[in-house]
Amino acid sequence: MKQILIRATGMLAAMSVVCGLAYTLLVTGIGQVFFPWQANGSILEIDGKTYGSQLLGQPFADEGHLWGRIMTVDTSSFTDEDGQPVMYAWASNKSPAGEEMEELVAQRVEALRASNPAMADQPIPVDLVTCSGSGLDPEISPAAAAYQVPRIAAARGISEEEVQKIIDQYTTGRFLGIFGEPRVNVLQVNLALDGILKEG
Amino acid sequence: MNALIQYALYLIILVALAIPLGSYIGKVMNNEPVFLSKILRPCEKGFYRILGIHEDEEMGWKKYAACSLAFFFISLFVLTLILKFQDLLPWNPQGMEGLSWHLAFNTASSFATNTNWQSYSGEVTLSNFSQAMGLTVQNFVSAGAGIAVLFALIRGFVRTKASAIGNFWVDLTRSVLYVMLPLSLVMSIALVGLGVPQSLGGNITVDLLEPLAVDAEGNVITGAEIDPEAGTVTLDGALVEDAQIITKQIVPLYPQASQVSPKQLGTNGGGILGNNSAHPLENPSPASNLLEMISLLLIPAALCFTFGRNIKDKRQGIAIFLAMFILLVIALGVIGASEQAGTPQLAQNGAVDIAAGEGNIGGNMEGKETRFGITTSSTWAAFTTAASNGSVNSMHDSYTPIGGMMTMLQMQLGEVIFGGVGCGLYGMIGFALLTVFIAGLMVGRTPEYLGKKIGPKEMRMAVLVCLATPIAILVGSGIATLLPSTIESLNNAGAHGFSEVLYAYSSAGGNNGSAFAGMNCNTPFLNCSLGLVMIFARLVPMVATLAIAGSMAQKKKVAASAGTLSTCNPMFVFLLILIVLIVGALSFFPALSLGPIAEFTQMIGIG
Numbered sequence: 001m002k003q004i005l006i007r008a009t010g011m012l013a014a015m016s017v018v019c020g021l022a023y024t025l026l027v028t029g030i031g032q033v034f035f036p037w038q039a040n041g042s043i044l045e046i047d048g049k050t051y052g053s054q055l056l057g058q059p060f061a062d063e064g065h066l067w068g069r070i071m072t073v074d075t076s077s078f079t080d081e082d083g084q085p086v087m088y089a090w091a092s093n094k095s096p097a098g099e100e101m102e103e104l105v106a107q108r109v110e111a112l113r114a115s116n117p118a119m120a121d122q123p124i125p126v127d128l129v130t131c132s133g134s135g136l137d138p139e140i141s142p143a144a145a146a147y148q149v150p151r152i153a154a155a156r157g158i159s160e161e162e163v164q165k166i167i168d169q170y171t172t173g174r175f176l177g178i179f180g181e182p183r184v185n186v187l188q189v190n191l192a193l194d195g196i197l198k199e200g
Numbered sequence: 201m202n203a204l205i206q207y208a209l210y211l212i213i214l215v216a217l218a219i220p221l222g223s224y225i226g227k228v229m230n231n232e233p234v235f236l237s238k239i240l241r242p243c244e245k246g247f248y249r250i251l252g253i254h255e256d257e258e259m260g261w262k263k264y265a266a267c268s269l270a271f272f273f274i275s276l277f278v279l280t281l282i283l284k285f286q287d288l289l290p291w292n293p294q295g296m297e298g299l300s301w302h303l304a305f306n307t308a309s310s311f312a313t314n315t316n317w318q319s320y321s322g323e324v325t326l327s328n329f330s331q332a333m334g335l336t337v338q339n340f341v342s343a344g345a346g347i348a349v350l351f352a353l354i355r356g357f358v359r360t361k362a363s364a365i366g367n368f369w370v371d372l373t374r375s376v377l378y379v380m381l382p383l384s385l386v387m388s389i390a391l392v393g394l395g396v397p398q399s400l401g402g403n404i405t406v407d408l409l410e411p412l413a414v415d416a417e418g419n420v421i422t423g424a425e426i427d428p429e430a431g432t433v434t435l436d437g438a439l440v441e442d443a444q445i446i447t448k449q450i451v452p453l454y455p456q457a458s459q460v461s462p463k464q465l466g467t468n469g470g471g472i473l474g475n476n477s478a479h480p481l482e483n484p485s486p487a488s489n490l491l492e493m494i495s496l497l498l499i500p501a502a503l504c505f506t507f508g509r510n511i512k513d514k515r516q517g518i519a520i521f522l523a524m525f526i527l528l529v530i531a532l533g534v535i536g537a538s539e540q541a542g543t544p545q546l547a548q549n550g551a552v553d554i555a556a557g558e559g560n561i562g563g564n565m566e567g568k569e570t571r572f573g574i575t576t577s578s579t580w581a582a583f584t585t586a587a588s589n590g591s592v593n594s595m596h597d598s599y600t601p602i603g604g605m606m607t608m609l610q611m612q613l614g615e616v617i618f619g620g621v622g623c624g625l626y627g628m629i630g631f632a633l634l635t636v637f638i639a640g641l642m643v644g645r646t647p648e649y650l651g652k653k654i655g656p657k658e659m660r661m662a663v664l665v666c667l668a669t670p671i672a673i674l675v676g677s678g679i680a681t682l683l684p685s686t687i688e689s690l691n692n693a694g695a696h697g698f699s700e701v702l703y704a705y706s707s708a709g710g711n712n713g714s715a716f717a718g719m720n721c722n723t724p725f726l727n728c729s730l731g732l733v734m735i736f737a738r739l740v741p742m743v744a745t746l747a748i749a750g751s752m753a754q755k756k757k758v759a760a761s762a763g764t765l766s767t768c769n770p771m772f773v774f775l776l777i778l779i780v781l782i783v784g785a786l787s788f789f790p791a792l793s794l795g796p797i798a799e800f801t802q803m804i805g806i807g
Contacts, residue, residue, distance in 0.1 A: 001266070008270040010251045011369060012278060012341070015376065019340040019462075020333040023381065027388040027458040031398035034389075039398045041451040041481065043406060050406045053451050055395060055480040058408050061422065065410065069570065075418050077324050078450040080405045086448040087412055088323075091475055093597035093718025095696040096566040097803035102545035109551045111422075123553035126546060130566040133478030133577075133594040139570040142559035178205060180486025181561055181573035190409055 044187070046196055052187055057089070057138045060190060063115065064155035066148055066167070068140055068186040070108065070131040089135035096130075105129050118150035139183035142171055156193065166192045203540070203556070203575040207532065210579050214494055214501060215525075221498060222505025222517075228378040229351045229371070229510060240377050247373050258364030261750025264352055265743050267368035268345055272312055272739065275338060279308035282334040283326075292327035293402025299325065306727035311338035313738035314346055314468060314620050316590055316713035317730060319722040321474025323452035328400055331472055336459045340384070343466025343499075344375035346622030349742055350503060351375075353626050354510050356749030357650045360756050365749045375622075379499070380466055387461040390491060395484035396457040405448045416442040456482055464495040467620040469590030469713040477580075477593040478569055486571055489593060493580050496589045500618035503625045511650055515768035520628055523776045524586075527617045531606045532582035538603040539564045540574045543803055567598030578603070585610040588620035590713025597691065597700065597716035601803055604716070605796035608703050611710035613784040614669040620711055623738070626745045628776075630665030632767065633658060633748070635779045639765050639772075648764055651757040658751055664744040670787040672737040673709035676729055677702050677791070685725060691718025695802065699795035708733040 031039040042054045052058055057068045071089045078086045094101050108129040113120050125144040145167045153160040170188040174180050191197035227234050248255050259267065282289065283304040287297050299307065303319055310317040311334070322331065348371035355365045392398045413424040413433040425434045426445055433443035454472045460482055463470055477483035483492055501521065508517020540563040542554040556562035556574070563574040572580070577594035584591055585607040596607050610617055616628040633649055637659055640647030647654040654662075680686050680701050690697040700719040707714055708730040715721070721730060766772060 001270075004263075004267055004270045005274065007251060007253070007369065008267065008274045011271060011372070012274055012337075014247060014251060015341050016333055016337045019376065019381065020337040023385065024332040024336060024455050024458045027385065027392070028398050028400055028455055030389055031392035031457060035392045038395045039392050039457075040401075041397050041399070041404065041453050042395050042484070043404075043451070051409060052406045052449060053481075055484050056449065056451060057480075058410070058449060059412050059420070060410055062410055073412065073414070073420050075412075075414050075444070075446050078403070080448055080450075084448070085414075085444065085446060086405050086450045087408065087446045088450050088452075090321075091478070091567055091595045091598070091717065093595055093691050093716070094566065095601075095692045095799065096546055096564045096598055097543045097601050097799055098545065098692060098694075098696060100692075101543075101566065102548075105546055105548055105552065109548055123550060125560050126542070126552050126554045126562055126565045127570055129552055130546070130564075130568075131598075132565075133567050133569045133572075133592070134475040134480060136475075136480060137569050137571075138480055141561050141570055143553070143557070144560075146559070174202075175486035175490065178202070178209060179490050180571050180576055182559060183570045187409065194409070 044191065046191070051191055051196065054185065054188065055138055057132070057136045058187055059087070060186065064152055065190045065193065066145060066152060066184070066186050067128070069127060069137045070129065072131055072135050091133055091135050092131040116148065116151045119147055122147065138187060139185055142182055142184055145184040145189070152193070163193070203536070206575045207536065207579060210493065211529070214497055217494065217498055218501035219505050221502035223509055225379055225502055226506040226509040228374050229354070229506065231374070234378065236378060236382060244373060244377055251369070253369045255367070255370055257367055259367055260363050261352070261365055261746045264365055264368050265746045268349065268742065268746070269739065271345065271372070275312040275341065276308050279312060279334050279338060280304045283307055283330055286327045286330045289327070289329045291329035291332070291400065293400070294327055296325060296327045302724045302727040303722055306731040309731035309734050310713065311335050311468070311470060312342055313711055313734045314342035314466065314588070314623070315708060315711040315734045315738070316463065316468045316470030317708055317715065317734065318470055318474070318713070319727055319730070322454070322472045323474060328454060331459055332455050335470060336462060339459065339462035339466050339468040339470070340376050340380050341372065343380055343462070343468065343621045344372045346620055347375035347379065347503070348372045348622070349745055350622035350626050353629065353745050353749040354507060356752035357511050357652060359753045362753045365746070365753050380462060383465050383495070384461040387465065387491060387495060388457040391457040391460055391488055394488040396460060396488060397453045397481055398455050398457040399453040400455060401453060403453055404451050406451055408447055408449050412446040413440070413443050414446060415440065452481065460492065461495070463591060464492045464589070465499060467496070467500060467587045467589040469584065471591060477591050478595065483593055486576065489572060489576060493583060493593070496591065497583050497587045497618055499621045500587050500624045503622065507625060513650070513768070516650060519768040519773050520625070520632065523773045524617050524628065526773070527777060527780070528582060528586045531586065531610050531617070532579060534606045535582050535603045536575065536578040538600045539578050541600070543600055545803070564598070564600050564603070567595030569594065581607050582610070584714055585712060586617040588615040588624060588710055588712045590707060592714050595717055596703070596714055597718045601796045601800035604699065605792060607714070608699070608706050608796065609784065609788065609792070611706040611712045612670070612673060612788045613780055614666060615710040615712060616780060623711070623741065627665055627741055630662045630741070630745070631780050632776060633662040634666055635772070635776045636765055636767060638779065639775055643765070645763050645765070648758060649767060651760065652752050652755045653758060658748050661744040661748045665741040666783060668740040669709050669737050670783070672733045673705045674787065674791070676709060676733040677705035680705065680726065680729065683725065685723065689720045689723060689726065691720070695795055695798035699799065702791055702795050704730065705733060709737045711738055
C-alpha cells in the first residue's frame with residue numbers, strides 16, 4: 001500500500017509538470033508569439049488609447065449610441081490599481097417563466113418604446129429585453145440593431161441610411177454561412193458612429 | 201430551416217470525427233503503433249523510468265482499484281492544499297486569497313472526480329497557479345483515469361481465465377499522453393487564434409466609452425447626467441449624493457485557452473471564468489464554439505467505437521452508440537423546440553418579438569448569447585448534460601421549464617448518454633448487463649453478455665453502477681431541501697427554486713458540473729454535501745466496474761447459441777433505452793413534478 005501511495009504521488013507530480021507547467025507555458029508561448037492581440041484580450045486600441053475589448057459588452061445609454069443586451073452590472077468585485085471600482089457583469093439566472101421576469105420585461109418594453117417612438121408599434125426583438133449568458137455579450141441581432149436606427153439617426157441628426165451603413169459594416173454573418181447567428185458588434189458600431197473607428 | 205441544418209451538421213461532424221478517433225484510442229489501449237508513437241513512445245518510456253513503473257506488470261482488479269483510489273485521494277489532498285494556500289504560492293498576479301476550507305474541499309473533489317462543479321467564479325477567486333497547476337492538471341488526469349478504468353473493463357470481456365486486467369499507471373499515462381495532450385495542444389492553439397486569451401500577466405482594465413453612474417448600493421442610475429470632469433452625477437436636475445462614476449471595465453485574463461481545451465475534451469467542464477463558455481473570453485465566436493462543442497462529446501462518442509473494435513465485434517459498440525445517440529437526439533429535439541418557443545412572460549402579448557425570422561433570433565434569449573442564438577445554445581445544453589461535461593454556453597437556470605427539465609433528466613439518467621470520458625461508457629455497460637439480465641429472466645435463460653455468463657456477483661456490481669447516481673442525487677437533494685438555510689441560497693422563488701436544488705444535486709451526482717447557477721452553493725453545508733455526493737457517485741461505480749472486469753476476466757467464453765440474446769440488434773437497443781428510462785423515470789418522476797413540471801403548468805396558467 002505504501003508503495004502504491006508513493007507511486008500515485010510521483011505520478012501526480014510528473015503529470016503536473018507535463019500537463020500543468022510545460023503544456024501551459026508552451027501554449028502561452030505560441031499564443032503570445034503568433035496571436036498576441038487575441039492572447040491578450042482583443043483590446044481595441046486606436047491612436048494609443050484603449051477603447052475596451054472587442055469581445056466584451058459595455059453599457060450604453062446615450063440616445064446616439066447603439067444599445068446592447070441588458071446587463072447585470074457588478075461594480076463591487078473588481079478594482080483598478082488605484083482602488084477605484086471597475087465594472088463587470090454577470091448573467092441574471094432568472095427563470096424566463098417567472099413573475100419576476102414578466103415584470104422586468106414589461107418595464108424594459110416600456111422604456112424602449114419611450115426612447116424609440118418611431119418604432120412604438122413594432123414588436124421589440126427579444127435580445128433587447130433579455131440579459132445574456134455571460135452578462136457581457138458584445139453583440140445584438142441585426143433586427144435589434146435595425147430597431148434602434150431611427151433613434152440614433154434622430155439623435156445625431158444624420159440619415160437612417162448612414163446609421164444602417166455603419167451597422168452593416170460591423171455585422172458578421174454565420175460561420176461558414178451555417179453556424180451560430182448573424183450579429184452586430186455594439187462597441188465597434190458606437191466607435192464608428194463617434195468617428196473614433198475609421199473605415200477599413 | 202437553418203436551425204435544422206445546424207442541428208444535423210453538429211451531429212454529423214461529431215460522428216464523422218468520433219469513428220476514426222475511436223479506432224486510434226483502441227490502438228493506444230493495446231499499445232499498437234500509432235502515427236504519434238515516434239514522438240510519444242520515448243516520452244512515455246521516460247515517464248515509466250523516472251517513476252519506476254514496470255510497463256509489463258499486470259494487475260488484478262483489486263490492485264488496479266487500489267491504484268486508482270490512491271491516485272484519486274492523493275489528487276484530492278494536493279488540490280485542496282493548493283487552493284487553500286494559493287496566496288502563498290507563485291503565479292498570483294490577481295492577488296487572490298486562499299479559499300475557505302469547505303470551498304477548497306468542494307472544488308478539489310469536483311475536479312478530481314471529473315465533475316467540475318463550481319461553487320465559485322474563477323475570475324474573482326483563483327490564481328493562475330490554481331488554474332494551471334491545480335485545475336488544468338486534474339482536467340487531464342481525471343479524464344485519463346476514467347478512460348483507464350474503461351480499458352480495464354474491456355480487457356475483462358476480452359480475456360479468458362485471466363487474473364489480471366492491465367496496469368493502471370500505464371493506462372493512465374497512455375490516455376493522457378496519446379489522447380488528451382495532443383488533442384488539447386492543437387485545440388488550444390486554434391482557440392487562441394480565434395480570440396481566447398492566453399496570458400500569465402493577470403487582469404487588465406480598459407476605459408468605458410460611456411461612463412457609468414452607480415448609487416451607494418452599487419445599482420446603476422439610469423437616465424443620469426454624468427460630468428466626469430467634475431465627478432458629479434445629476435438625475436432630473438438634482439445632484440445625486442454618494443453616486444460613484446465608473447469609467448473602467450475589467451478584462452479578466454488567464455491562461456484561458458490551455459484550460460478550455462482539456463475542460464471540453466475530458467468532459468470536465470470547469471471554466472476559467474464563472475460564466476464558462478458563455479463568456480466571450482472563453483468562447484468568442486461560432487467558430488470557437490464549433491470546436492469546443494464538438495470536442496465536448498468527441499471522446500465519449502469515440503470510446504463506443506473503441507469498445508467495439510477492441511472486443512473484436514464492432515456491432516456491439518455500434519449498438520451501445522445508437523442507444524446513446526437516440527436518447528441524445530430526443531433530448532436535443534425537446535430542448536431546441538422548447539427554447540425556440542419561448543415563454544408568455546417574455547412575449548408580453550406580442551410586444552416582444554419571439555418568433556425567429558430574418559435577422560431576428562426569437563425564442564427564449566434570457567441567459568443566451570447573441571452569437572449562439574437558440575440553436576447553438578440548445579445543442580450545447582443537450583451535449584453537455586448528455587456527456588457529463590457540464591460546461592455551458594448559455595445559462596441553464598434561465599431555460600424554459602421543459603428545456604431545463606431535459607438537461608436535468610439527462611444527468612439523472614446516470615450520465616450514460618455518452619456520459620463522462622470512460623465512465624459514461626462503463627456506466628452504460630452496467631445498464632447493458634442489467635438489460636440482458638432482465639431480458640434473460642423474461643425468457644428463462646442464463647444471461648450472457650459478449651460471450652460471458654453473468655452471475656449474481658456481476659449483477660450486484662452492475663446494480664451498484666446503475667443506482668449510485670440516483671441514490672446520491674435523491675439522498676443529497678432530499679436532505680438539502682429539509683434545511684431552512686438552503687432557501688437563502690436560492691435565486692428564484694417557488695417551483696423554480698426547488699429545481700435549482702434538484703439540479704445542483706443531479707449535477708453533482710451525475711458528475712456533470714453544470715448548474716442552475718443562480719443558486720449560491722458556496723456555503724459550508726452545500727459545499728461539503730455536494731463534495732461528498734460527487735465522490736460517492738464517482739468512486740462507487742468505478743470500483744464496481746473494476747470488480748466486474750476482474751470477475752469477467754476469470755470466466756471462459758461460451759459460444760453463442762440459438763438461445764443467446766443478441767446484444768447488437770435493434771431489439772436490444774430498444775430494450776437498453778427502455779431500461780435506462782425506466783430506472784431514471786421511476787427514480788425521478790416525483791421530484792421532477794415538484795420542480796420543472798410544476799413550473800410549466802404555472803407558466804401556461806393551469807397551475
